[in-house]
Amino acid sequence: MSRELHLLAFGSTRSAGPWRHPEIDNSTAAVRQRLVERARIAEKGTFDALFFPDGLNFGPPETWAYKTTEDFEPLTATAALSSITDYIGLVVTGSATLAHPYHLARQLLSLDHLSSGRAGWNLVTSFAAAAAANFSDRGVVEHDIRYEIADEAIEVVKKLWDGWGPDTIVEDRARGIYSDINAIQVANHHGTYFDVAGPIGAARSAQGQPVIFQAGSSPRGRQFAARHAEVIFTGQGTIARAQEFYRQIHGEAGRAGRPGPLITPSLRFLVGSTDDEVRRIERSAFEYFSPEYQAGWLLEVDVDVVGADLDGPVPDSAFPDSTETHQTALAGYRALARDGNPTVREFLYRTINGWGAEVIGTPERIADEIETWFESKAADGFVLTDSGLPGQLEDFVDEVVPILRKRGLFRHEYSGTTLRAHLGLPVPQRQELSGPASAARERISAIR
Template identity: 75%
Template sequence: MTREVHLLTFGNTRSAGPWRHPAIDSTPEAVRRRLIDHVRAAEAATFDAVFFADGLNFGPPATWAYKTTEDFEPFTTAAALSSVTERIGLVLTGSATLQHPYHLARQLLSLDHLSGGRTGWNLVTSFARAAAENFSARDVVDHDERYRIADEAIDVVEKLWDSWGDGAVVADRAAGIYHDVTRIHVPDHHGPYFDVKGPLGAARSVQGRPVVFQAGSSDTGSVFAARHAEVIFTGQGDVDRARAFYRRIHDEAARQGRERPPLITPSLRFIVGSTEDEARRAEQTAYEYFSPEYQAGWLLEVDVDVTDADLDGPVPASAFPETTETHQTALAGYRALATDGNPTVREFLWRTVSGWGARVVGTPEQIADEIERWTSTQASDGFVLQDSGLPGQFRLFAEQVVPVLRKRGLFRHEYRGATLRDHLGLAVPANRYEVAS
């Protein structure tokens, strides 16, 4: 049986390398226009959603010289984009460890109403020291402790989202009564990390509540994701490892008593050309504009240090600590990239442009082949696409790869609903208080 692929695309605009391309204008107004064009192209191609990552800091100082400034804050950006689109989902990152759950719940549910039920929350546990320092935190919280905080944070957020029961809004003009207060639920949450009275002050949205995304891939993180996430964003560069991760999540979700496991959508960086030669030329252009200095600086956030290494020498073993409390999955992924085929530091840094996720360069048919290989063998349910940053690459995917996927019966020809849950095939979740009563 053919399974329909889920496709999302990154919407982030900050660039390190491709901004030097002569056809790219990096002024704020140009970035705004390019972002709107990108999201509209994704909607025209019936993508599930645009996905906004976020880091709550400008990155390690070693990166500052090499990247553009504008990377619009995701909540504001998604709100603006909701007014120039109609169907495509808007998934934005919010930190469960640095941002207060009341603010998160209110902002996300507000956007869900304003967008007509198209919002998703990518729940992260912030690991960057520079981010912690922006939020009065003296240092990064230990890895497993971050997940304990996040476990309570999502409980608070979902309680707040369920504050309004079905039928709470009566809008009785004659009596002057707008709410049946017996249907308003007060969370009155008191836990080790948060005290939140509530209620939120907003009814549930047309899709019930925002879709929860999560990116946990470590042992602790994958248990958390299997328990809470409706969609898991992950980095899996190898199809066999991806299949093992897929099975692990499904098994863990079953142990957690979930009737349906989360959808799994790894990142996929692509470069497409009408021919193989054209794709390789585009890859060479992307390589010419990539910034190894930026990549080396950014890796400091995950405790990988090649900043003083010879770019054309081997990757030193000393670049990788034995353990980390920042991002365990990233450390393991980058260590694997550094040891596969003994690349030079420059080659290793080029590989890290894709993160530790999947990567494909080729014709529309070859890219469709790779997507089909992953989704037909239970390595993924779809992908979050990352293009090279070169002008026109995403449009080529939309215009050339999407029709191939549709011809194979792997992707929709049109939206079959209006909400993000409709696109992802997810049911409207029950209100916890209504079920309990």
């Protein structure tokens, strides 16, 4: 089977300043309506999914003056969107280190059922001190330890997802028996970081399990992603770096005895019908960009340019020698600051899409760039982010997607109803857990 390009879009357009644009209504009702419209536009374009990041905090205090307040919680938002969409996948971010695996398993499987098999879990290992402070934590956990916790968390979540099988629900109305207790698998997990009995009491997903997304790029992160991820979200600023990352991940996955996951880097785009229009749109994006917000936000990854001269060079002191927060981000931002010696203002504008790729141009130019990355095994697709300016995502769907379809790269219509079907991923087999039925019977006997 030939490869097929995959396109996802960020579900929200939080970034540094587009709320200042005179055509943007920032009321809660308007933000909600834009979210609904965004989902419908992406589904019209037959995108694989909407991708919702999350930070579990409002950001460093240095950002508070410059950002909007309507930051809808992803699970709540996607549950609402599941009722007004039919096909598009809904990928939500959930912290394997701050959220408890029982809650994660139940919430994600609920979203999967509400959407008829369209849920994905972007598994993150939370690094921000501000986020840890909201969860009675003792602080940010050491980088590699976070992945140890996540290894165990995903094990627990998958055990809970596999509690019910195809033969568990019997609906014996005469005897009043709904589920066959001998066919219920109970997690009974006792590990280093979690003790979880289970079960969660939910039928198996229409797609087997929600799809696992992950963004590990450090050596330990790549090892984790190669072992667990089905799709990897990453930031790669150049084709060369993306190709190397692609080879590394596929090599790691092969050594773990798994097929290589799909790799979907972030791609920020600005699209216009002509070069003159593109230049106008780019000037507008730069005009409404807030460097103060970006400077404050970068503190979360230990990059500090707060108070620096915006029109001066990026100071070397902005970057620590090492970090326990986000190692890949630190390296990526350091590379951005050294590429062409930008001013602080120019550097901050570049960081709107993290340290990922960007393409600005006509529909043909954008399609060319996407095709080049795809055909050169730098990516299997992209998570698209736009400037937040009015009409950009719709212009991509109306003008770029038809070109990709004409070139035979992208689907004309959905061929399935689940996120796994869109991504071409197999349905996971239900794992067999040891001694589930006896443990459940013992618990029921104890209650009686």
